[in-house]
Amino acid sequence: MLFPTTVFAFFFGLVFLGHWALARHPRARKVFLLCASLFFYGFWSWKFALMLLGSALVNHAVALRLERMAEASAPPRSRRRLLTLIVALNLGLLGFFKYTxxxxxxxxxxxxxxxxxxxxxxxxxxxxxxxxxxxxxxxxIVLPVGISFFTFQALSYVVDVYRRRTPPAQSWLDFANYLAFFPQLVAGPIVRAANLVPQMERMPGRTAPIEASRAMVLILAGLFKKIVVANWLASHLADPVFAWPEMYSGPDILLAVYAYAVQIYCDFSAYSDIAIGSALLLGFHFPANFNAPYAATTLQDFWRRWHMSLSSWLRDYLYIPLGGSQRGVGRTYVNLLLTFLLGGLWHGAAWTFLLWGAFHGLYLTAERAVRGWLGGADSAAGMPSKVGAWLGRIWIFHVVCFSWILFRGGKVETASAMLQGIGAWRSSVADITLWARVPLIMVIIGLATQLFDGDRLWTHLHRLNSLPAWALGAAGAAVLTIILALGPEGVAPFIYFQF
Amino acid sequence: MNTNRHNLAQKTGPNGRPLERRGVDAPLPDPELHRPTWPLKQVWGGLLTFYLVALALNAASLHRNNEHMPYGPVRSFWVAVSAPLARVTTAVGLDRPRATLTRTIGDALNR
Structure with a gap:
């Protein structure tokens, strides 16, 4: 089930009704929510919905066992062995479907x-x-949608219980609701157990105030980004050029790369926005996943703004356990590189994703080394000037664009043809055809949608909240109609579904 | 979770006061901050209005999409549901805003 479809609109309406109507019956409400999530996932494949349920059962049982062993002061080695087993089981399942x-x-x-x-x-x-x-x-072998996301959530849960940073969920039902909660099930954000499990245990009450205006802005912004901007950029610029780069001139290829950079941001952040907004209407809170990533002045800054739930996951469950930056300079660089290589592989089983991860890892290593020589740019004295910051933004945008060529190319040959095409600057096949007013406007609009991230619309949300409910509802419906009228017939799946 | 917030918080201006963070440097939502909220009853009202108005403005288009579904009981059901809605909203003229927008901008954009 895709977010920007009529089926999802009906589904969400029914879930909203049932979820709040059952507010006085917590157990029935939890069962209802789990059934709704499984229906959402099972709409695509019932077999994999059962697999998800099985994953919830096994991971929760192991988490409970780890906790009991800790309470009984069992030897650390046996707890570690059990953790290794469950981590191997989760990664084995992911590996079978994704990497065989x-x-x-x-x-x-x-x-x-x-x-x-x-x-x-x-x-x-x-x-x-x-x-x-x-x-x-x-x-x-069919890749179950969202397996990378729910596997990482399950891993974070058992590891946090093992480290005794979070207690096991009060019941299997609470953990299953955490793992399978439909807004974030197939493409994140990767919400930590410490954040969402307590919300699932308590369940929001009828008196809980709801951030309705923020939810509406997020959902409509997400729909606009996906239906109007991302779809347009994909079908008019990125898809045709990446399919036949040899047919386009250098400037056209460059524009297609910019378009893909904006498309992937609009596509993925749209999913996160709609997920966060839908969860808010049901009374649940997710952490933010994007914070204007193309405004980053360094690549490290970029990773603090792009898919933040994944980058913080990789930091806490991979980079830091590997030793982080605590074991000397050389080891830090190796850890960074390893983390990003595996981060690249997480996105997909292809050499181009490995190259993409390696590029980011190497660049971050170089950036860290240069920062070390300059004496640390994180200090207040090292803060760049306004001009320097803008130059940094433009440079990092291009560095990230270069890496998107590897990411989108699919094959090394395609990525190589794209790079050669940009280098040749003018192809003998075609003239410059894509640099026109509409493509440029769409790229700029896509970049401007980053203003929806974070709390940049704070004052406007306050204003929206003062409107009567019927007025805000009607205005939202009018905006939705505009979005649907501007978009094409039918909507392509989200890019991150394949991961 | 977001260490960037801490980095930004450390940056100070020449007078030693924290720099104002605007535009692309604005901070992430802080769960501790008071946010504008609605009681559940108001949300119900807002969402109901949203669904009714959205359905009224898009019923004709929804019906056209349903007609393009593959033949079978699912299509028959949805067409039977959307046909009377589409007839009423078209008679009242509620389909015009979307049709006009599609004709003037949407079609040109997606050509």
């Missing part, structure tokens, strides 16, 4: 081919037969 095809088709067979050729024709034939048998089996 990549490991077999892009790593194993390319390694075996030259070995087979060296051994002789018999080995080559054996390899060909093995490929013919394995490839159809691999092609039948």
């Amino acid at each position: 095809g990549f490991l077999v088709a892009d790593v194993l067979f390319p390694l075996l081919r030259p070995i087979g050729a060296a051994i002789g024709p018999e080995a080559v034939w054996a390899l060909v037969r093995a490929q013919e048998e394995i490839y159809p089996w691999i092609s039948r």
Whole structure:
């Protein structure tokens, strides 16, 4: 079920009614919410909805066991063994669905081919037969939508219980509601157990005040970003140029890269906005996931503003356990690189995602080294001037755009053709065709939507709140009609669904 | 969670007072801050109005989309639901705002 569809609008209306009508019956309400979340996920595949339920059962059972072992002062080694087992189980499940095809088709067979050729024709034939048998089996593996997100949430839960930073959920139902809660189930934000489990245990009461105006602004902003901006940029600029880069001139390819940078921001932040807004209307609070990322002045700053729930997850559950910056300069650089390599691989099973992660890791390492030589730019004295800050923003925007070529390319050949096309500046195939008024306006509007992030609309929200409920509802419906009229027929799935 | 907030908070102007953070440097929502909220009853009213007005303004378009669904019981159900709504809203002229917007901007934009 996609957010910007009529089906979701009906579904959400019914969930809103049921959720608040059952406010005096907490247990029934929790069961209702879980059923709604499973229906939302099962709308795509019931088999995977059951898998999600199974994941909730197993992870909660292990969390309870870890807690009991700690209370009984069990030896740390046995607790660690149990944690290792559940982490391996979660990662194994993720790895099977997400990386089997990549490991077999892009790593194993390319390694075996030259070995087979060296051994002789018999080995080559054996390899060909093995490929013919394995490839159809691999092609039948379907990636469950949102598996990367709910696996990371489950991991954070068991690790936090193991570290005794958060207690286990009061009941399996509360944990299942945390893991499967439909607004953030398929594309985040990755909400920590410490944040959402207590909300699921308590459940918002009928007297709880609701941030309705903020919810409405977030949902409508998300719909505008996705339906009008991201869809347009994808279909008119990014998709055609990334599909046939050799057909376009250098400036056109450059514009398509800018368009993709804006498209992926509008697409992904739209999902987060709608998720946060929908949760607010049901009385739940999620942390922010974006904070005007293209206003970052350094790449480190970018990662503090882009997909913040993932970057903080990688920091807390990967970078810091690896030693963070506490084990010397060299080890810090290795940790950074490893974290971003795995962060890249999290996004997808392809060499381009690994290269994307490696690029970010290496750049951050270089940035850190330069900052170290300059004596630390985090201090007040190191704050850049206004001009310096803007130059930094423009530079980092281009650094990130370069990395998006790897991210979007899908294949190394496509990324290479895009880069060669920009370098050639003017292709013999086509003239400059895309630099026109409308594409530029759409890119600028997309960049400007970053103003919806954070609390930049604070004063306007106060003003909206003073309107009568019917007026705000009617105004929201009018804005929705404008958005639908400006958008194309049908909506493409969100980019982050594939991760 | 967001360490950027702390970095920004450390930055001070020449007079030693914290710099005002505006535009792209504005801080993230702080859960401790008082936010504008509504009681549940008001939210119910607002959401109901939102659904009714949105349905009235988009019923004709919704009906057209339903007609494009693959043939079967699901299509028959939704077409049967949306057809009378679309007839009423078209008769009253409520379909005009969206139709006009689509004709004047939407079609040109998505050509």
